[in-house]
Amino acid sequence: MEGQWDAGASSVVAVAGESPLSIPFDDPILIFGLAMVIFLVAPLVLKRYRLPGIVGIILVGAAVGPNGAHLLERDATIQLLGEVGLVYLMFVAGLEINLNQFVEYKDRSIVFGLLSFLIPQAVGTVVGVYLLDLTLAAASLFAAIFASHTLLAYPVVNRLGIASNEAVTATIGGTILTDTLALLVLAVVVASTDGALDAAFWLQLGVGLTAFFVGVWLLVPRLGRWFFRGHAEESYFEFLFVMAVLFLCAFLAELVGVEHIVGAFLAGLALNRLVPETGPLMNRIEFVGNALFIPFFLLSVGMLVDARVLLAGADTLVIAGSLIVMVFTTKYAAAWATGRLYGYDGDEVASMFGLSVGQAAAALAIVQIGFDAGVPGFGLEMINAVVLMILVVALVSPAVVERSGGVLARNREQRPYDPDETPQRILVPVSAASRHAESLLDLAFAIRDARVGEPVRAVSVVRPESIARTRSRVDAAEDRLETLEEYAAGAEVSLEGRARIDHNVASGIVRSALENRITSLVIGWDGARSREQRVFGHTIDQVLRRTTQLTLVGRVHEPLNTTRRIVLVLPPGIDRNDGFPEAVHTAKLVAERTGAPIRVLALEDDPERLEELVAAVEPDSSGAIESVADWTVLRSRLREDVRAEDLVVCVSSRRDDPGWHPELQTLPKRISRLTDGNFVIMYPATEEDEDDRRFFRLE
Numbered sequence: 001m002e003g004q005w006d007a008g009a010s011s012v013v014a015v016a017g018e019s020p021l022s023i024p025f026d027d028p029i030l031i032f033g034l035a036m037v038i039f040l041v042a043p044l045v046l047k048r049y050r051l052p053g054i055v056g057i058i059l060v061g062a063a064v065g066p067n068g069a070h071l072l073e074r075d076a077t078i079q080l081l082g083e084v085g086l087v088y089l090m091f092v093a094g095l096e097i098n099l100n101q102f103v104e105y106k107d108r109s110i111v112f113g114l115l116s117f118l119i120p121q122a123v124g125t126v127v128g129v130y131l132l133d134l135t136l137a138a139a140s141l142f143a144a145i146f147a148s149h150t151l152l153a154y155p156v157v158n159r160l161g162i163a164s165n166e167a168v169t170a171t172i173g174g175t176i177l178t179d180t181l182a183l184l185v186l187a188v189v190v191a192s193t194d195g196a197l198d199a200a201f202w203l204q205l206g207v208g209l210t211a212f213f214v215g216v217w218l219l220v221p222r223l224g225r226w227f228f229r230g231h232a233e234e235s236y237f238e239f240l241f242v243m244a245v246l247f248l249c250a251f252l253a254e255l256v257g258v259e260h261i262v263g264a265f266l267a268g269l270a271l272n273r274l275v276p277e278t279g280p281l282m283n284r285i286e287f288v289g290n291a292l293f294i295p296f297f298l299l300s301v302g303m304l305v306d307a308r309v310l311l312a313g314a315d316t317l318v319i320a321g322s323l324i325v326m327v328f329t330t331k332y333a334a335a336w337a338t339g340r341l342y343g344y345d346g347d348e349v350a351s352m353f354g355l356s357v358g359q360a361a362a363a364l365a366i367v368q369i370g371f372d373a374g375v376p377g378f379g380l381e382m383i384n385a386v387v388l389m390i391l392v393v394a395l396v397s398p399a400v401v402e403r404s405g406g407v408l409a410r411n412r413e414q415r416p417y418d419p420d421e422t423p424q425r426i427l428v429p430v431s432a433a434s435r436h437a438e439s440l441l442d443l444a445f446a447i448r449d450a451r452v453g454e455p456v457r458a459v460s461v462v463r464p465e466s467i468a469r470t471r472s473r474v475d476a477a478e479d480r481l482e483t484l485e486e487y488a489a490g491a492e493v494s495l496e497g498r499a500r501i502d503h504n505v506a507s508g509i510v511r512s513a514l515e516n517r518i519t520s521l522v523i524g525w526d527g528a529r530s531r532e533q534r535v536f537g538h539t540i541d542q543v544l545r546r547t548t549q550l551t552l553v554g555r556v557h558e559p560l561n562t563t564r565r566i567v568l569v570l571p572p573g574i575d576r577n578d579g580f581p582e583a584v585h586t587a588k589l590v591a592e593r594t595g596a597p598i599r600v601l602a603l604e605d606d607p608e609r610l611e612e613l614v615a616a617v618e619p620d621s622s623g624a625i626e627s628v629a630d631w632t633v634l635r636s637r638l639r640e641d642v643r644a645e646d647l648v649v650c651v652s653s654r655r656d657d658p659g660w661h662p663e664l665q666t667l668p669k670r671i672s673r674l675t676d677g678n679f680v681i682m683y684p685a686t687e688e689d690e691d692d693r694r695f696f697r698l699e
Helices: 002-018 028-047 053-064 076-096 099-104 106-130 136-147 154-160 166-192 199-230 235-255 260-270 280-302 308-312 315-342 346-356 361-372 380-411 437-447 467-490 505-515 538-546 580-594 607-615 631-641 663-674
Strands: 426-429 456-462 495-501 520-524 550-555 565-570 598-602 625-627 646-651 678-683
Touching: 028 053, 028 280, 053 280, 053 380, 076 235, 076 260, 076 280, 076 361, 099 106, 099 166, 106 136, 106 166, 106 315, 106 346, 136 166, 136 315, 136 361, 136 380, 154 380, 166 199, 166 260, 166 315, 166 346, 166 361, 199 235, 199 260, 235 260, 235 280, 280 361, 280 380, 280 467, 315 346, 315 380, 346 380, 361 380, 426 437, 426 505, 437 456, 437 467, 437 520, 437 550, 437 580, 456 467, 456 505, 467 495, 495 505, 505 520, 505 538, 520 538, 538 550, 550 580, 565 580, 565 631, 580 598, 580 607, 580 646, 580 678, 598 607, 598 631, 607 625, 631 663, 646 663, 663 678
Parallel strands: 426 456, 426 520, 456 495, 520 550, 565 598, 565 646, 598 625, 646 678
Antiparallel strands: 550 678
């Protein structure tokens, strides 16, 4: 036995010793571990020098790849993961585009999107043919590299709070057109490498693309709403559903003769309004992509880069110089022309240029697919040149937006900063038995101002009984709050939960609001009647009487991301309420976060005046106000028009406050009978709020 043991041990040692650290590495664990180290270290190092992390991963990929130290081989596994990362990258690009902003200023977005694509495409094609000696097809693909744009500087826009600026909105919306048209150029050029561009080719491509686009745009949102409404309780099912849609659309795109990234981008656009930017699902999608798939794509691209090409000749530098000069001049020309057409000032034009000059996702996708497809002229020199261009614009784009956007932000300031100003603080009362607390949290996330950095508060009030019974109920409440904290963490939102004991549940909620200086309450209502009910029931009615904060009382049983439309009801005289601007701002924020359009029904004799008041409140939203004659007509309109996928939001008023009407006392119950979907009754803050002006657009 001892000899057998020794022999086995020696054989293990011998096998292990055959390839301890062979170069290039072939051990899968070592390869994956090295990749994780690269994904971790490279972005952190470049962050110190204010460079985007994508550049760091590409540069390290070049250093460790076949053209560098050759620690890693660009084998089938790296290529597979890189391909998945590329598809994932374009999908996320489609998800992150703000469709509401595109619709709000669709004329300006379309004009800028067309100019920002056509000018670079035309100039790039001419330069490619006459300066770089490329074929017409290759020159068209060369131009498409920088005809699109990636919003590298959008975090700067978000931090400065200028996303609602008309020029900035047009630039963001124009991304849809530039990316879509650039990817279509890619599809045509790559398809043409396999055959002639004859009538049969254009007919097949046109019919296939039309059927594919219409099919995805019509079927995917409907399928998504059906799935999310039935499986909202299992978050990993939602993620797997999104992944299934992504890769199925990418495969179908290949079947109709275009590149898979076109299908991935379209899948992102189709699911855009079903994946709120503030929800746990979007956080999971971005987390998996940013941590794993997209870095593998960047690593794969970096392993194609050959620094020796820079020393072998001037071809790479000529191509890179051409790209850099053209991306700056053509993107500025598009911004300048749009500015002249719509009367934007110099800082707005500069902000448009700074946003649209950024290049990353589409540029990398186009150059790699062109390289893999064997498009003439798309060799290592082209890949190296694109990497150099991305490095340069990654430095310039945020810097330009920081400077010009800072001026726009200062110009829109309405009053000096007040250090005593109370930041937004949201409280969500829940019970241990609540079945829809997660949906209430989604509503709280939708109205939350992430720039404030305040956590969402949750409170569970327990009535005291015997010691053992009370302790048991407190434990159950704390367990429920811990579950909600985990749910909030999935959306990268901090939630502070607390269980408290009070003989009166309403008193416990009110005291929590006072102790935490709460500015907004989000309360759930099941629609059931109680013996002491006036509007909602004994507890909620008491909370409304004893609080002055903005309060949202809602029946939110369906996933908020399946909202197709928001129906906003404005009773007569509600605009005289001091908190009206904040209430409208909150409703618009929900619309923006869910991607749903707003339809306004107003019981108002002067709808034009009310429309001006609503339009003056941030953020922007499209849609005219529809005047309703009386309460009977309103109920009839809601009964006929409201569907289960709609979210009804009624701005109400507390008793004896401006805008109060006796009909408001029974309206919540009537709405609960008129619709099976979600609805919210919103009570504006009743005290004079000196900060109401912060909700207005003064540009």
